[in-house]
Amino acid sequence: MRIYVCVKHVPDTAANIKIVGDAAYDTEVKYVANPYDEYGVEEAVSLVEKNKKGEVIAVCVGDKGAANTLKAVMAMGVHRSILIKTEDQFPGSDITAKALCKAITDDGGADLIFMGKQSVDGEGMQTPYRLAAEMGLPVATGIVAFSHGGETVNVQREIDGGAKELITIKTPCVLGAAKGLNEPRFPKLPAILKAKKKEIKEMDLADMGLTDQGQCRLKSLEPVQERSNAKILEGSTREIVASLVQILKEEEKVI
Amino acid sequence: MSKTGVFIETTDQEIKQSVFGVISAAAAGGGEVTGFLLDGRADKYKDQLAACGVTELVALEAKDIDFSKSPQATGEALAKGATDFGISALLGVSSPTGNDVLARAAMALKAPLALDCMDVDFTANTVKKSHFSGKAVATLEMTGALFVCGIRPNSFEAVESPVTIKITPHTVEVENSDAIIVTEVQAADSSRKDLTEATVIISGGRPMASSDNFKILDECARKLDAVVGASRAAVDAGYAPHSMQVGQTGKIVSPKLYIGCGLSGSVQHFAGMKTSKVIVAINTDKDAPIFTKSDYGIIGDLFEVVPALTKELEKQG
Ligand SMILES: Cc1cc2nc3c(=O)[nH]c(=O)nc-3n(C[C@H](O)[C@H](O)[C@H](O)COP(=O)(O)OP(=O)(O)OC[C@H]3O[C@@H](n4cnc5c(N)ncnc54)[C@H](O)[C@@H]3O)c2cc1C
Numbered sequence: 001m002r003i004y005v006c007v008k009h010v011p012d013t014a015a016n017i018k019i020v021g022d023a024a025y026d027t028e029v030k031y032v033a034n035p036y037d038e039y040g041v042e043e044a045v046s047l048v049e050k051n052k053k054g055e056v057i058a059v060c061v062g063d064k065g066a067a068n069t070l071k072a073v074m075a076m077g078v079h080r081s082i083l084i085k086t087e088d089q090f091p092g093s094d095i096t097a098k099a100l101c102k103a104i105t106d107d108g109g110a111d112l113i114f115m116g117k118q119s120v121d122g123e124g125m126q127t128p129y130r131l132a133a134e135m136g137l138p139v140a141t142g143i144v145a146f147s148h149g150g151e152t153v154n155v156q157r158e159i160d161g162g163a164k165e166l167i168t169i170k171t172p173c174v175l176g177a178a179k180g181l182n183e184p185r186f187p188k189l190p191a192i193l194k195a196k197k198k199e200i201k202e203m204d205l206a207d208m209g210l211t212d213q214g215q216c217r218l219k220s221l222e223p224v225q226e227r228s229n230a231k232i233l234e235g236s237t238r239e240i241v242a243s244l245v246q247i248l249k250e251e252e253k254v255i
Numbered sequence: 256m257s258k259t260g261v262f263i264e265t266t267d268q269e270i271k272q273s274v275f276g277v278i279s280a281a282a283a284g285g286g287e288v289t290g291f292l293l294d295g296r297a298d299k300y301k302d303q304l305a306a307c308g309v310t311e312l313v314a315l316e317a318k319d320i321d322f323s324k325s326p327q328a329t330g331e332a333l334a335k336g337a338t339d340f341g342i343s344a345l346l347g348v349s350s351p352t353g354n355d356v357l358a359r360a361a362m363a364l365k366a367p368l369a370l371d372c373m374d375v376d377f378t379a380n381t382v383k384k385s386h387f388s389g390k391a392v393a394t395l396e397m398t399g400a401l402f403v404c405g406i407r408p409n410s411f412e413a414v415e416s417p418v419t420i421k422i423t424p425h426t427v428e429v430e431n432s433d434a435i436i437v438t439e440v441q442a443a444d445s446s447r448k449d450l451t452e453a454t455v456i457i458s459g460g461r462p463m464a465s466s467d468n469f470k471i472l473d474e475c476a477r478k479l480d481a482v483v484g485a486s487r488a489a490v491d492a493g494y495a496p497h498s499m500q501v502g503q504t505g506k507i508v509s510p511k512l513y514i515g516c517g518l519s520g521s522v523q524h525f526a527g528m529k530t531s532k533v534i535v536a537i538n539t540d541k542d543a544p545i546f547t548k549s550d551y552g553i554i555g556d557l558f559e560v561v562p563a564l565t566k567e568l569e570k571q572g
Contacts, residue, residue, distance in 0.1 A: 013522060035504065121386060123371060126361070129362050130362065140326075141355070159352055160351065162499070163442050164443075166437065169436075216368070217395065220394045222393075229546065230534075233551060241560065242567055244551065244564065245564070252550075254533050
């Protein structure tokens, strides 16, 4: 069984993002594997471990630095990687999906494809759907449980208020992982060292002969103004809660 | 005149509350608003929809297809409806179901898609949405004859704007495929309500220390007509189910009032709730980062402050 996992190289969610120019940011920040993608990696790796056969291949559309993210997921047990190079952090989900599709197809084709349900930088939430459409495969995202039944897989996705949909999908299929699916492992030193020797096949997005429809363009980025210091309510607990209720009712009119 | 389509999402035979805000956003955009319904109960909903500006309600049907079991057919039917009725922007709520249906529709339409948008401009064809876990707002420009857009719940107030409504049953042809089937829907284990639609939320963090202690938040929530949330630290420690988690890897919420009890104010938690209108923080540590990102702060023990707040609300009725 060959499982592909799509992984994005993204700024750490704790990183301070400084916007420069109209639609760019200071990229001198710490990058990590997109946290949602790690759930996909963990699921793929543990499935292959359980079956004692199969291969897990990570595919990433990203810049040179993304090799580090690929090494990190290879330390989690991914066997080898494909890096599709572009300098653009937001190439658009359309071209990204086309590139992922071509790389996966050229590499031999998938029995299963895992990815995160969204990236934490662009928060687009649609690359799984676009990849599935490109590949002509069924898709489900927001997956919190997975079991493999050969011709089909059974998954659960969380819907409103903690209710869950139980879904059966024919394989091959594309699955977008969410938190709750599993606990991604922390690789130990031997695994990290071993990952350094694993293969990363590189190619350039520009050389893949794909056309970008450019349907959705990032026009500008603006920093979000954080609130400034809170107004601290003083007094005894009773006085404080009384004034809070009064503020919320009369000034803010939110209750 | 341009026509904006709205996916009328329903659960348990009720229109999802945040759909009305989406309709108001569409109506404010200037075009005519066409609602697309897939649960077949057009008569039941028509008055509510007319009250906020839906001029035509298209009741989509497809032969031999149960939309509740086939997400793919649902998306494709919505796409066909949008095409058949000459829609130039297709909107819906960015809920788990809304996002899924809109994404599938956008794929069928080969249209640009933006989900979890906080604003939309129908003239410029732009949307605003969060980037970098709420640290930045991106403006995205959509091209083409039609774009699809999911709106973050509570981003727009529902406003009354009564019109006369026409119900149009419309049968579409979509593939009856068994590639993806919903076999069952399991109700939530807890009696707690859905966070994303809530207008008031009270959340507990790591110091809640047990699931039992969440009762004090439940009690306060009853008085506030609020829904209870939790931080990831509280969820990972097993004090609350994952469905209650607010933040980056949990629910994205935008209530009028968010009360955080024993939260440090992490970037990842704020990624999920910083668009709340008013944020109140209760924390024992006067130097907790949450006090630098909230509107009102109470320096104190949540186990004292929350019950006192419940009492005060009780007193004031
Ligand atoms: C990729 C990634 C994704 C994440 N996603 C999320 C997410 O979706 N949601 C989320 O919440 N977190 C998320 N986190 C975790 C986040 O970084 C924080 O660790 C977490 O939010 C902290 O939870 P907390 O505020 O409850 O706990 P703590 O950080 O431990 O803070 C507890 C606070 O309570 C105060 N306190 C202690 N006792 C009391 C008392 N009796 N009364 C009042 N105050 C008291 C303390 O002073 C402290 O400030 C994510 C992290 C990563 C790396």
